[in-house]
Amino acid sequence: MARLGRRLQQNGFFLALPxxxxxxxxxxxxxxxxxxxxxxxxxxxxVAIMPFTLQHYERAFGVFFIxxxxxxxxxxxxTVICLLxxxxxxxxxxxxxxxxxxxxxLFLVILPFWTNFLIRTYAWRILLGEQGTINxxxxxxxxxxxxxxxxxxxxxxxxxxxxGFLPFMVxxxxxxxxxxxxxxxxxxxxxxxxxIRAFLRVVLPLTMPGVLxxxxxxxxxxxxxxxxxxxxxxTKGLMIGNLINKQFGGSGNMPLGSALSIVMMAVVMLSxxxxxxxxxxxxxx
Amino acid sequence: xxxxxxAMRRNRTVRRLGQVGLWLxxxxxxxxxxxxxxxxVLFSFNSSRSVASFxxxxxxxxxxxxxxxxxxxxxxxxxxxxxxxxNSLFVGSIATAISTVLGTMIALAMARGKxxxxxxxxxxxxxxxxxxxxxxxxxxxxxxKVVFDWFALISGERVFPGFHTIIAAHVTFNISYVxxxxxxxxxxxxxxxxxxxxxxxxxxxxxxxxxxxxxxxPGVISGALLAFTLSLDDFVITFxxxxxxxxxxxxxxxxxxxxxxxxxxxxxxxxxxVLSTLLIGISLAIQGRSAxxx
Numbered sequence: 231m232a233r234l235g236r237r238l239q240q241n242g243f244f245l246a247l248p249x250x251x252x253x254x255x256x257x258x259x260x261x262x263x264x265x266x267x268x269x270x271x272x273x274x275x276x277v278a279i280m281p282f283t284l285q286h287y288e289r290a291f292g293v294f295f296i297x298x299x300x301x302x303x304x305x306x307x308x309t310v311i312c313l314l315x316x317x318x319x320x321x322x323x324x325x326x327x328x329x330x331x332x333x334x335x336l337f338l339v340i341l342p343f344w345t346n347f348l349i350r351t352y353a354w355r356i357l358l359g360e361q362g363t364i365n366x367x368x369x370x371x372x373x374x375x376x377x378x379x380x381x382x383x384x385x386x387x388x389x390x391x392x393x394g395f396l397p398f399m400v401x402x403x404x405x406x407x408x409x410x411x412x413x414x415x416x417x418x419x420x421x422x423x424x425x426i427r428a429f430l431r432v433v434l435p436l437t438m439p440g441v442l443x444x445x446x447x448x449x450x451x452x453x454x455x456x457x458x459x460x461x462x463x464x465t466k467g468l469m470i471g472n473l474i475n476k477q478f479g480g481s482g483n484m485p486l487g488s489a490l491s492i493v494m495m496a497v498v499m500l501s502x503x504x505x506x507x508x509x510x511x512x513x514x515x
Numbered sequence: 516x517x518x519x520x521x522a523m524r525r526n527r528t529v530r531r532l533g534q535v536g537l538w539l540x541x542x543x544x545x546x547x548x549x550x551x552x553x554x555x556v557l558f559s560f561n562s563s564r565s566v567a568s569f570x571x572x573x574x575x576x577x578x579x580x581x582x583x584x585x586x587x588x589x590x591x592x593x594x595x596x597x598x599x600x601x602n603s604l605f606v607g608s609i610a611t612a613i614s615t616v617l618g619t620m621i622a623l624a625m626a627r628g629k630x631x632x633x634x635x636x637x638x639x640x641x642x643x644x645x646x647x648x649x650x651x652x653x654x655x656x657x658x659x660k661v662v663f664d665w666f667a668l669i670s671g672e673r674v675f676p677g678f679h680t681i682i683a684a685h686v687t688f689n690i691s692y693v694x695x696x697x698x699x700x701x702x703x704x705x706x707x708x709x710x711x712x713x714x715x716x717x718x719x720x721x722x723x724x725x726x727x728x729x730x731x732x733p734g735v736i737s738g739a740l741l742a743f744t745l746s747l748d749d750f751v752i753t754f755x756x757x758x759x760x761x762x763x764x765x766x767x768x769x770x771x772x773x774x775x776x777x778x779x780x781x782x783x784x785x786x787x788x789v790l791s792t793l794l795i796g797i798s799l800a801i802q803g804r805s806a807x808x809x
Contacts, residue, residue, distance in 0.1 A: 242623075242624040242625075242627060242628015242629060242630050243624065243628060243630040245620050245621075245623055245624040245628065246620065246621045246624035246625065246628065246630075246636065248617060248620060249617040249618070249620055249621035249624075249690060249694075250621070250636065250639070252617055252686065252687070252690065253639050253640075253643075253687065253690065256655065256658075256683055256684070256686070256687040257639070257642070257643055257651075257687055258639070259658065260651075260654035260655050260657065260658035261650075261654050263654065263657055263658050263661055264650075264653065264654045264657055267657060315540065315543075315544050315547075316544075318536065318537055318540040318541075319540055319541055319544045321537065322537055322540065322541045323541075335541070338545055338548070338549070339545075339548065341792070342548050342549065342552055344791055344792045344795045344796075345552065345787075345788045345791055345792065346748055346750075346765060346768070346787060346788075346791060347748070347750065348750055348765060348768055348769055348772055349555070349768070349772070349784045349787060349788060350551065350552070351772075352555075352772040352776075352780070352784060353551035353552060353554065353555040353784075354551055355772075355776055356551075356554055356555060356558060356566045356776055356781070357550070357551055357554060359566070359776060361565065361566070361567050362566055362567065362776075363554055363558075363566055363567060365567065366565070366566070366567025366568050367567075367568075369567075370567075370568060393547070393548075393551065396544075396547075396548070424522070424525075424526045424529070425526060425529050425530050425533060426529055450645060450647065451647060451648075453647065454646075454647020454648065454649050454650065455647075456648070456649045456751055457750065457751065457769075460773075461772060461773070471647070471649045474649055474653055475649070478653065478656060478755070484657065487653060488653070488657065491649070491650050491653050491654070494647065494649075494650060495646060495647075495650055498645070498646060498647060498650075502645060
């Protein structure tokens, strides 16, 4: 029996201790403080004071419910669009016969994402602006007489979110389709299934783990998006991330910001639970 | 088979539609992925200030950056931008060093150690990866404020956020990524190699540095490069934990992008895009080489 192995087994916990301590101080403790602050009252300058109150949660589900609903709605729609675009794209990439073509087509999805998120989002301001490229093109072609308002709308936020998170959908589905054995489709056909049936009964269930992972990876950052609505949404496309940010400025309200953060975390945890649950059910069947 | 004729025709239509769709989808998707980037680059060379139509080629916006002209924004200076870049490198290096050590340690402990509560630690490592950046940013901002307020109350001295808060925040989100990458490497490694080293008379310390560490080194390097990239790229968490005079490059760029669309901003963005693509390309090449060597 290895001495090092035994030593590590015995001392493993002490090896893990510094990291655990770090994460406890800079990750767990801050979240606990947010939770506590979210129940406190707002003092002068937006700071948290006693006594405890539930009013911030009341507001989060009262006047601000519309923004909460918009955030979840936009994130859901982003997930659906990413799935509809990303699934066939992942399929296309993984069914290329030559390895080089497969690598290039995959690389073309990944490469744009080596650029900073801020800059990728900013690029849409050029395209969608009142005097932007799309309006310029449509005007010069005579398709429209007046520029269309696209920037600072929910539409712009949706486009930005889909653009920002599409690879998160493509990559896990690609990994699933790569593992898929296409002889199963032949088998389904031999057994009398048509294309639609073969897809729904064979291809889709077997690539489901990738689909579920992709949906979680797109939905979660979309719900908590801050940069995209900030640069593209204006006041009409305000999401919960921006609302939280506002509470930490000059005329802010730290306890309200904390309560909104907790609500957002709850949404994220709920979607993670749904993900874990559906993965389990998927494995069971 | 007269009865099936309708069904077969329908099947053929479905198949044809599917084939058209499978060809159309990648075209549209790749156009969608690449058009914004190409438009950004194109208009950084446009001779007029407009982004509505391309009127001719020029390099003057790149010249303007060097001469500290930023269109509508006068506060821009190349000096400030380079300073922000230096700040980014500083924060990135220190955060990477700390998180690589901490991440590797916990990866080793999780792979080889036997102690209770491993599931809980797994959750603790997994959470920073999945919770939205804004929540982590806000919680750290509040945490530092509370701690500094207390400190001022006790010692009478005021501490302000700065490099130390940014670095602490970056280490926190980097640990998980380093640990994930290093653990993947450890999982591939045969623990008997350590046993063999022991049987040959190496003490545990020597066995670790001569056998285990060289074998997991590619994983540690990949983890460190990933941490460095994430650190250089991070905006949201840095934005909420930085203080006066500790602006990193993404925070600086955000200040520019928030204003208006100007050809100078397009030029700066193009330069940053080329640089970050090169940087990631190089780091992936290093990873590829160090992975293939073992």
